[in-house]
Amino acid sequence: MESRLRAILPDHDLLKLHRQMVLCREFEESCAEQYTKGNITGFLHLYSGQEAVAAGATHALHRDDYVVSAYREHAQAIVRGADPKRVMAELFGKATGICKGKGGSMHLFDPELGFMGGYAIVGGQFPIAVGLAFASKYRKEDRITACFFGDGATNQGNFHEGLNWARLWELPVLFICENNFYGIGTDVQRSSALPSIHKRTCGYDIPSARVDGMDVMAVFEAVKWGAEWVRQHFRPYLVEAITYRFRGHSMADPGKYRPAAEVELWKARDPIPSFERRLIDEGIMTREDLDAVAAKARETVVEAVKFAEESPWPEDEEVYHDIFI
């Protein structure tokens, strides 16, 4: 018997998770549109399909925790509290962007939110997560570091160095693997000797769990449990969330390596409608409420695009700024 939503979280939180997932989907689909219009250029990796992971996991963290991620990180920044306007402006390369237009889609950053960066070298965030966690431990701060990464990153030496180091130094790192089965076009079965990523931590004496990443409540509960474990034991933990990206690796990828039936199967498990069904079934939201949330998300994203369009480009002299203090 499925646990009732209200037994896990109060209505306020359930509505927030729903709102966040809808906003992230709307944001990403709008990014795709702006990319085809030429307003967003460069690499663009969209998160559609994986919203339950960002929303559920982030809700399980504390305000003061650090978050680091990879290059498919718009949603993670937004659910952490980043202003969609400034994120969109960043993607447009405008001066009002969250990183003044210098980072772009793959390099969002906001220290006020503890969002310590999107990194675009696969696995580059592991050592940084280790260092952030060391700093919090050394400074005796009540803060853990959540390190998001994909299945592809687990074949980087950095993953293994990071797990070993975090366990050895007893650092509060919560590793969160978003296993969407593909490192660009290479299936995890074709890249990993042990494709069950959560099992790979046994070589480092780190406990782990696997969770359905299409179920926002399951992600929340697993990450909550993991995060509390990290706080209590002051040692790392790993959550593997099984998820799926509905689009290609980036906008440049038509995704031909994935059988259509597979994509359809996963789209049928879309985390947003399935959560909405439960919200309605349990009398937490009505159809009208859902429509209102969708309309509000659209409005927010339209405003974000408008803000980005109307924002100024960076001044030429900016090219020399911010390199050194």
Place this chain on the structure above:
Amino acid sequence: MAEMTYRDALNAALKEEMRRDPSIVLWGEDVALYEGSFKVTRGLLAEFGDERVKDTPISENTIIGAAVGAAMGGLRPVAELMTVNFALLAMDQLINHMAKIRSMFGGQVNLPMVVRMPGGGGSQLGAQHSQSLESYFMHCPGIYVVAPATPADAKGLLKASIRNDNPVVFLEHELLYNSKGEVPSDGEHLVPLGKAAVPRQGTDVTIIAYSRMSVLSLQAAQMLEKDGISCEVVDLRSLAPLDTETFLESARKTSRAVVVSECWKTCGVGSEIASLVFENCFDILSAPVKRISGLDVPMPYSRKIEKLCIPQVEDIVAAVRDLMRQEY
């Protein structure tokens, strides 16, 4: 002032700074219990404890990346790579992360960190342990690169590097660790980054060098004095930011310049310095700028031929004599 070795001067800098600022932590392979492969970190574990002085696994990329993260998290890490050669295992964190983070995140975070790396050749350590890779770091924007030649500068530059809020690659020369010199005991002995020194004034030719090659250049200048050739020696001390003003001014004064670097000649530090002198002083040069560099070969082990690959005092003397014979 006290006479001490380059090694002890570095050690004193670390101790003084760690006493002054509890946010300074230090880690690397064998830096704590073993007290460092070159004993630069001697006594640090005993004085500061294992929360601040930490041995790491042999994971160079994480040694650097963890320092990047710790710096983002409010600390002032000093990371040691056992030798510069192992920096190649950490180039992802050094170049893709450390050097980029401030800029690509729009200046929202500082990385006050130092990466110490002993390097250089001449100890018969073979091709994989004798490299001088300074131009790799100098080439990349976003990093300070420092290479002291004297014990006094070793101390003052390391202290200044630790206090700097930007990432610093601090290159120590393995053959200088035992060299001795007068070092100020003053806890505030700071040598500014990005400022060259002129340890010898002269009028006929400018010798531009750094690290161990500055020491050899001064010896060469002394020998050349007997020939009646007056050499000015510019010790760069920092390779990035580069104090172009000081060596260009000197080159304009003498109208001749020799650049001495231990790294490979092709695309080496000497190439950059020579280009700058040509670009800025072409009209007043009495002779083309000369580059004296390490040979463009993987370092051989045998001492007879290893010597050929590293600039020697005689090479500098010969180059200067040759330059003085030319007149355009």
